[in-house]
Amino acid sequence: MNNFTIRTMKLSEFNIVAKLVYDSVHTLCKGEYTPEQLEAWVPKNLYMPAFRRSLFRCYALVCICEGKIVGFMSTERDGYVNRLYTHPDWVNKGVATALLNKTEEWARAHKITKLLLESSKVAEGFYAKHGFEKIGEIKSLKNNVEFISAKMRKELV
Numbered sequence: 301m302n303n304f305t306i307r308t309m310k311l312s313e314f315n316i317v318a319k320l321v322y323d324s325v326h327t328l329c330k331g332e333y334t335p336e337q338l339e340a341w342v343p344k345n346l347y348m349p350a351f352r353r354s355l356f357r358c359y360a361l362v363c364i365c366e367g368k369i370v371g372f373m374s375t376e377r378d379g380y381v382n383r384l385y386t387h388p389d390w391v392n393k394g395v396a397t398a399l400l401n402k403t404e405e406w407a408r409a410h411k412i413t414k415l416l417l418e419s420s421k422v423a424e425g426f427y428a429k430h431g432f433e434k435i436g437e438i439k440s441l442k443n444n445v446e447f448i449s450a451k452m453r454k455e456l457v
């Protein structure tokens with residue numbers, strides 16, 4: 301069992317987290333998406349102004365293990381989960397589960413009754429395993445490239 305610390309992200313950690321998001325998407329998602337989609341999702345230059353801005357309003361968490369940031373999750377104040385990424389060297393060790401558990405704890409404490417998200421093809425199985433139900437599909441454009449995501453919901457009881 302790994303010894304993880306889950307804590308809120310500091311804005312000064314943006315560059316480390318952005319690099320983690322890049323490595324996660326470009327390593328773990330390359331079997332499911334084209335190179336063009338991966339670059340549109342997370343560009344190599346890590347210029348992601350909307351991502352940086354969202355951190356001012358979101359509940360953003362990092363997972364620390366052995367002194368390193370190994371996972372990241374952010375959620376809007378209404379329970380919309382907008383990001384969950386594990387560093388590729390740390391998959392299947394419980395990082396995302398620990399981040400999701402802490403987010404659910406926060407949501408319940410703030411009387412949020414459900415979590416909603418749009419899942420990548422890679423994460424759908426993970427979310428299903430953690431009690432999320434698929435309620436539809438969404439077509440969207442990221443940097444003018446088309447993506448199809450699963451819309452998923454979890455009621456918090």
Ligand SMILES: CC(C)(COP(=O)(O)OP(=O)(O)OC[C@H]1O[C@@H](n2cnc3c(N)ncnc32)[C@H](O)[C@@H]1OP(=O)(O)O)[C@@H](O)C(=O)NCCC(=O)NCCS
Nearest residue numbers: 328385386391392393394395396397419420422423425426
């Ligand atoms: C999806 C993701 C966050 C899971 O992170 P992780 O830290 O490896 O997840 P955990 O180790 O907590 O996994 C917990 C369980 O889910 C399972 N799981 C993980 N990914 C799964 C998948 N795609 N399908 C089915 N089960 C999955 C694991 O086997 C594990 O099961 P176990 O507890 O019975 O062993 C990670 O694969 C990732 O970062 N993917 C790329 C980025 C991405 O698509 N993010 C989502 C954006 S919407």
